Amino acid sequence: MKNYCYQLIILGKDFDIREAVINSLKDKVEEIGIDFNHFRIINDENFDEYTDASPSFCIYLGRNEENKQFADVELLKKIVVDASLVLPIVQGSLEDFNQCVPKIISTYNGLAVSDQDKDVKVEKIANNILEAFSLLRKNRRVFISYKRDESTSVAIQLYEALERSGFDVFLDTHSIRPSEPFQDELWHRMADSDVVVLLNTSNFLESMWTTKELAMANKLLLGMIVVSWPDHSIKDHRxxxxxxxxxxxxxxxNYEGKQLDDNVVDTIIENVESIRARTLAARRDNLISNFMKMAKFRGYAPQLDSYKIISMTKNNEEIVLVPAVGIPNSLNYESSSVFIEEIRKKKYEHVYILFDETCIRDYWLNHLKWLDSSLSVETLSILKVQKWLN
Structure with a gap:
């Protein structure tokens, strides 16, 4: 898969944001462990290098153009016709959106960037690019861990704020249906989260359940935002x-100590966004390293390519394993299928999604077995690799 590359297309008129986006993307790609040489940055000057045969994501930079003389419209039409994803980014406010972008993308969801929120928005744009290329999960899941009798109002405040920012948030009082087994579903949702926001109040560790949540978050290698109340600290997140x-x-x-100031809430959300990619990369790398150690110990010779995909020979068959963080679902199968054409060219006979089944409920593991029997891609739990290798 050496020739496979990701195309980031940047069109429109820059308003001092283009290089910031590229630099942020480069940093995140390096954190994930992928060589940035796999990315090609395309603009109006080298648009002849663009191909619809490789994944692409387009950013259109729009400024208020009262005369409607928008830049790169013909190139943008080509991108739209090819059904590539386009993210309009406009300077200032979304209220001026239609004055900032061509009509062909006027119905697209866009993002406004101002001088005041530039740094935060640049990070969000970089994550959006990674999500579009399936290098970062589209399901942005956050787990709030707290002690009910000490921080419920803050937990609900953060739940609502994170939901507004596009995260799928787990809060026990809001996220578990009455018919579900409470503790099983809680662990299941934690296993599929990216980041834990831990509300570290004075008696947080005195509760058996909050202590278990902290221990399980560490076991699952989840990233944590530890929000400690005044005059209180915690060491157990180390x-x-x-x-x-x-x-x-x-x-x-504010509000008699029952809620956090809006600036603090913004800081929490910014840091959730910031550590999310690193957390997912760390969990994936842990899966990979554990598999590689077990396979080598058993005498196999697994190879890891630059896309963090494992290939090896087993029983005279060439196989590929695609690591997946969290709970595998139909999207994991679909995204893995992106590689199937290249995999078949190399004559690999089996494709597996490698995952960790810790805390995943039985009903979902049975669902995965059904998917395995129905599709060309199968799942393999890291907890069962030893038996599988034998």
């Missing part, structure tokens, strides 16, 4: 693969 501490002060609260 085992987390990635952890970001936020120490609150007394003036960070």
């Amino acid at each position: 085992d987390a693969e990635i952890s970001f501490p936020i120490q609150l002060k007394a003036n960070d609260f």
Whole structure:
């Protein structure tokens, strides 16, 4: 798959954001562990290099153009016709959206960037690009861990704020249906989360359940945002693969101490966005390293390519394993299928999704077995690799 590349197309009129997006994307790609040489940056000057045979994502930079003389419209039409994803990014406010972009993308969901929120939006754009290329999960899942009698109002405040920012948030009082087994579903949802926001109140560790949540988050290698109440700290998050501490002060609260100031909420959301890619990369790398160690110990010779895909020979058959973080679903099967054409060219006979079944409920594992029997891609739990290798 050496010739396979990702095309980031940047069209329109720059408003001092283009290089910031590219640099942020480069940093995140390196964090994930992929060589940035697999990415090609395309603009109006080298558009002849664009091909519809490789994955592409287009950013259109729009500024207010009262005369409607938009840049690169013909090139943009080509991208739209090829059904490539397009993200309009406009300067200032979305209220001026139609004055900033050509009619052909006027119905697209766009993003506004101002001088005040440029850094935050650039990071969000970079994550959006990675999601579009299936290098970062589209399901942006956050788990809120808290002690009900100490921080319920803040937990609900963060739940609502994170939901507004496009995250799928787990909060026990809001996310588990009455008919579901509470604890099983809680662990199941934690296993599929990207980041834990831990509300570290004074008696957080005195609860058996919150202590178990902290231990399980560490076991699953989830990234953590540890929000500590004034005059209180925590050391038990030190085992987390990635952890970001936020120490609150007394003036960070309002409404008689029951909610956080909006600026603090924004900081929490920014850091969730920031560590998400690193958390997923760390969990995937852990899957890969554990598999590689077990396979080599058993005398196999697994190879890891630049896309973090494992290939090896087993029983005289060439196989490929695609690591997946969290709970495999139909999207994992679909995204893995992107590689099937290249895989078949190399005559690999089996494609597996490698995952960790820790905390995943039985009904979902049975669902995966059904998918395995129905599709050309199968799942393999890291917990069953030893038996599979034998």
